Amino acid sequence: MISAPPASTWSRLVERERQQFIERRTRSRQLAERARAHWLSGVPMHWMADWGTPFPLSFSAAEGTSLRDVDGIEYVDFCLGDTGALFGHSPPAIAAAITRQAARGLTCMLPDERVAAVGEALASRFGLPFWQVTQTATEANRAVLRWARALTGRPKVLVFQGCYHGTVDETMVRLRAGRTVAREGAIGPPFDNAAAAKVIEFNDFDALEPALAVGDVAAVITEPVMTNIGMVLPAPGFLAALRELTRRYDVPLVIDETHTISSGPAGYALGAGHAGTAGDAGAQGLAPDFWVCGKAIAGGLPCAVFGFTAEIESRMRRLLRNRETGHSGMGTTLAANPLVFAALEAALAHLHTEATHAAIDERARYLEQSLRKIFDVRGLDWHVSRVGARLEFGFGPAPRNGSEAEAAMRPEYEHALHLWLLNRGLLVTPFHNMMLTAPMLPTAAIDTLCHEIGAFIDAT
Ligand SMILES: Cc1ncc(COP(=O)(O)O)c(C=O)c1O
Secondary structure: OOOOHEEEEEHHHHHHHHHHHHOOOOOHHHHHHOOOOOOOOHHHHHHHHHHOOOOOOEEEEEEEEEEOOOOOOOOOOOOOOOOOOOOOEHHHHHHHHHHHOOOOOOOOOOOOOOOOHHHHHHHHHHOOOOEEEOOHHHHHHHHHHOOOOOOHHHOOOEEEEEOOOOOOOOHHHEOOOOOEEEEOOOOOOOOHHHEEEEEEOOOOOHHHHHHHHHHHHHHEOOOEEEEOOOEEEOOOOOHHHHHHHHHHHHOOOEEOOOOHHOOOOOOOOOOOOOOOOOOOOOOOOOOOHHHEEOOOOOOOOOOOOEEHHHHHHHHHHHHHHOOOOOOOOOOOOOOOHHHHHHHHHHHHHOOOHHHHHHHHHHHHHHHHHHHHHHHHOOOOOOEEEOOEEEEEEOOOOOOHHHHHHHHHHHHHHHEEEHHHHHEEEEEEEOOOOOOEOOOOOHHHHHHHHHEEEEHHHOOO
């Protein structure tokens, strides 16, 4: 079978699962009804209503890979906050570091005493000499693209079809019928996003040079492995070609590893970590001009970092010397506060380690093999792709680009699967079929997850 089965075969099952979800979660339902009075769509961020459940689950507590809702139902968490909790919930090293800092000042607009040491740790870990901190990966990407436009004097950003780099307007674009257009669904963009961007397909060697040669591209921003449209692996040589061409046309290359930090202590492009099926020896060790990481970088606290080369730094310093005084358009009051620095220091020392990633990788490899077996014995041609701890399966063969990935998606079937898993104590991301394996994840939980995915396929 190439794709997911048609809705007619599983819509009755969804109704039963919805009923079961509702019956067992009276407290979540009461809280959801109450919250509707004062929160848009009943939730503090409107997309939290997009889980495909009859009403949102109310979170109570989590530790490691266990998460409990307000009805006391326990879940094994394979979603892990879509990477923020990559190393498990409330890692003891982070909890201890922020507890110590909590009584000593939370925010002050001054550089924390740990700044020098953390700068050294970032530089030696990732090999880029200069760094800045923001609160989120979105803000880091927004800042990097502002810098790139300012340094090059060019207006456009080149992105790949199916990309997501946070809510950065100029990356909220799609390729439709060969043209760059604003992404469907974006609310109230301040300008025509498509005017500030160009979109081409990932792995399209032929489209790269013409897009860069025009001379209007300020930066290329990409994940080394696309992870936000299912997963699209880099074709052998593609990232090396991207690096070579961006150098030739003097276009800064921005590598966003907010998700692919799942592959090792130094991520995918700068390290030689546990790349799983996404391994491309030629791509690992890539030398980007900017490198971005958020979410798990400080163990799940709101923090992101971006690093850059000495050459970029000297161009930035020149620009800062010569610009008019006034607000730069970058930076927020609460970023880089002492609480976050306590977490960042602890995360670099205790979470982003070879030992943690070895544990992560062992579990992810086992999950990958187990899923393949589930599909193989059922004669399904579904693919499994993996970059370290991050794993996706999809319907049909592995996509080569964002358009192929998008065409193969079956959001309603995926929601039905997620609901089935939730009712059996298993939490996966609300979007496509993504799973993460934290270092303390019990092997038995992987067996249960795979058993239940198999049972769902059999029931549909
Ligand atoms: C690759 C990538 N970059 C940036 C972001 C934005 O992260 P945040 O929402 O924490 O700003 C995301 C979010 O999923 C992401 O996947």
